[in-house]
Amino acid sequence: GDSVTQMEGPVTLSEEAFLTINCTYTATGYPSLFWYVQYPGEGLQLLLKATKADDKGSNKGFEATYRKETTSFHLEKGSVQVSDSAVYFCALPRVTNAGKSTFGDGTTLTVKP
Amino acid sequence: DSGVTQTPKHLITATGQRVTLRCSPRSGDLSVYWYQQSLDQGLQFLIQYYNGEERAKGNILERFSAQQFPDLHSELNLSSLELGDSALYFCASSVGPAGHNEKLFFGSGTQLSVL
Numbered sequence: 001g002d003s004v005t006q007m008e009g010p011v012t013l014s015e016e017a018f019l020t021i022n023c024t025y026t027a028t029g030y031p032s033l034f035w036y037v038q039y040p041g042e043g044l045q046l047l048l049k050a051t052k053a054d055d056k057g058s059n060k061g062f063e064a065t066y067r068k069e070t071t072s073f074h075l076e077k078g079s080v081q082v083s084d085s086a087v088y089f090c091a092l093p094r095v096t097n098a099g100k101s102t103f104g105d106g107t108t109l110t111v112k113p
Numbered sequence: 114d115s116g117v118t119q120t121p122k123h124l125i126t127a128t129g130q131r132v133t134l135r136c137s138p139r140s141g142d143l144s145v146y147w148y149q150q151s152l153d154q155g156l157q158f159l160i161q162y163y164n165g166e167e168r169a170k171g172n173i174l175e176r177f178s179a180q181q182f183p184d185l186h187s188e189l190n191l192s193s194l195e196l197g198d199s200a201l202y203f204c205a206s207s208v209g210p211a212g213h214n215e216k217l218f219f220g221s222g223t224q225l226s227v228l
Contacts, residue, residue: 034216043115043203043219044156089156093215105155 002027006090006104013080013111021075021107023064023090031092033057033066033073038087038106047075047088080111116140119204119220127228131192134223136204138185144168144207145187146217147179151200162187163210191225199227 007022025033032051036044048057053068062077073090086109092102116139126132138145147159149172158171162181173179176194181187191198201224205217 036217036219041221043117043221044205044217045115045219046216049216093217103156103158 002031002092002102004090004092004102004104007107008105010108010110013109015082015111015113016079017111019075019077019080019084019109021088021090021109023073023075023104025071025073025090025092025102027071027092030068033064034091034093035062035064035073035075036089036091036103038089040086044089049093080109082111082113085109085111115218115220117204117206117218117220119202119223121223122221123224123226125226125228126194128194128196130194130227131190132194132225134189134191134202134204134225136187136189136206136220138187138204138206139218142206142208142218143185144210145181145185146205146207147173147187147189148203148205149200150203150222156203159189168210194227196227199225201225 003026005024034049035047037047038044048059050057050066056065064073064075087106089106090104118137120135143164146161149157159173160179161169165181176192179189201222203219203222205219207215207217209215
């Protein structure tokens with residue numbers, strides 16, 4: 001069945017460091033792939049998405065490229081800020097026949113000044 | 114602001130009790146999803162409704178039930194509460210029935226504490 005495997009955290013970086021959060025997926029067909037972000041005390045919100053292979057989603061300096069050959073959708077940012085501290089979720093945006101909405105386990109990022 | 118409204122924001126209750134969580138989806142969205150977020154289990158999908166009908170069921174306990182009303186708001190009922198039910202409960206909504214390639218809009222959650 002469909003699944004998402006996300007890099008375990010937590011991740012602690014200094015400001016202006018490079019960020020990578022790994023995400024790999026297993027899916028039937030060609031789903032879109034999403035990254036959601038959850039800031040402290042808030043609900044999840046869509047950060048970026050890619051709808052087909054080789055698409056690059058980008059937002060707020062974050063990027064992720066849909067790699068069909070490696071079934072990956074890694075999240076990257078060249079220079080993180082303290083305000084990027086949050087929990088990041090990789091997701092297959094659909095509910096499967098098994099009734100499972102596929103989100104990764106979440107990776108907590110803490111950025112220190 | 115996602116447009117999804119959840120009430121209450123915080124709920125403190127005792128074991129064995131019953132509570133009701135409420136969700137109003139974004140205007141125009143027909144699907145409502147319920148998720149449970151806890152430190153040890155991450156984000157768990159509970160159930161989805163589309164236009165009043167149950168669409169998909171995930172890891173929802175038999176002690177929990179939900180419904181979506183004609184005005185599209187939804188309620189999640191949790192009964193015979195246990196300490197382990199303490200978690201953050203999120204509601205999300207989307208336009209279509211299957212979440213297929215669709216963006217979900219999340220509410221800010223209800224923090225349930227069972228003492």
